[in-house]
Amino acid sequence: MGFYDAYDFSRFKMLSRINTGNWVTEPCPEFINTIVEMRKRSGKRNFSVAEIGIGVGATTFLASQQLSEEDTYYIFDFEDSVFALLDDLKTIPEIECEIVAIGNSHKTLDSYNWNLSNMLLEMRRRDQDGMFDVVYLDGAHTFLHDGLAVCMLKEMIKPNGILILDDLFWTYANSPIATEFEREQFPEDQWNARQVLRVQDIFLINDPKFKRLSDSESWRGVFKRID
Numbered sequence: 001m002g003f004y005d006a007y008d009f010s011r012f013k014m015l016s017r018i019n020t021g022n023w024v025t026e027p028c029p030e031f032i033n034t035i036v037e038m039r040k041r042s043g044k045r046n047f048s049v050a051e052i053g054i055g056v057g058a059t060t061f062l063a064s065q066q067l068s069e070e071d072t073y074y075i076f077d078f079e080d081s082v083f084a085l086l087d088d089l090k091t092i093p094e095i096e097c098e099i100v101a102i103g104n105s106h107k108t109l110d111s112y113n114w115n116l117s118n119m120l121l122e123m124r125r126r127d128q129d130g131m132f133d134v135v136y137l138d139g140a141h142t143f144l145h146d147g148l149a150v151c152m153l154k155e156m157i158k159p160n161g162i163l164i165l166d167d168l169f170w171t172y173a174n175s176p177i178a179t180e181f182e183r184e185q186f187p188e189d190q191w192n193a194r195q196v197l198r199v200q201d202i203f204l205i206n207d208p209k210f211k212r213l214s215d216s217e218s219w220r221g222v223f224k225r226i227d
């Protein structure tokens with residue numbers, strides 16, 4: 001039995017693809033629990049979270065309902081995906097927060113990284129020390145995309161904020177949905193490699209500004225900014 005079997009998503013454009021087989025249809029508990037606990041502990045308004053890579057909205061649907069109207073939830077993915085999901089979410093009365101959809105094109109060398117870089121430049125112009133309380137990175141799962149994303153996100157996380165990396169042990173080789181086109185894009189060792197784990201090992205594990213909260217066996221890496 002899937003997590004969402006009791007819900008009727010059939011009226012939606014994007015959420016209707018939950019439970020259709022090919023898509024991630026389990027929400028990320030670490031992201032949702034972190035949002036709930038941080039909000040409870042700090043009692044703060046204007047909470048700001050980001051999900052990078054939305055799939056069909058399985059996590060967005062639940063996580064956005066943990067926020068209230070002063071809060072903001074940024075969703076990053078291809079532009080057709082983020083706007084389809086935004087249309088669905090706007091019709092759900094339980095979702096009170098502002099959802100900001102930030103989409104990129106499907107051009108081969110485009111990704112959420114360009115949009116993140118625009119936001120980072122703007123953040124620096126405003127002399128802000130971070131802009132997100134919690135970020136869930138669950139996008140391309142390549143060292144090329146997510147290494148760069150993490151470099152920028154480390155600066156975009158607020159003091160005491162949390163960065164979560166999904167799928168540390170995932171590989172293209174073991175993915176049932178990896179395509180022949182993707183197969184041709186990688187040398188053999190990278191096709192078989194745990195690319196997100198490499199991102200964690202290169203950019204986060206030895207960074208004194210970040211403390212790992214997850215254990216080494218965990219499928220997700222949870223890091224807190226501690227400086």
Ligand SMILES: C[S@@+](CC[C@H](N)C(=O)[O-])C[C@H]1O[C@@H](n2cnc3c(N)ncnc32)[C@H](O)[C@@H]1O
Nearest residue numbers: 024053054055058059077078111112138139140
């Ligand atoms: C595993 S899914 C995300 C699942 C989602 N976080 C959830 O919990 O249901 C990965 C997402 O990353 C997005 N993605 C992969 N490469 C991308 C790129 N170059 N630009 C934008 N989005 C990308 C895919 O479109 C897909 O929606």
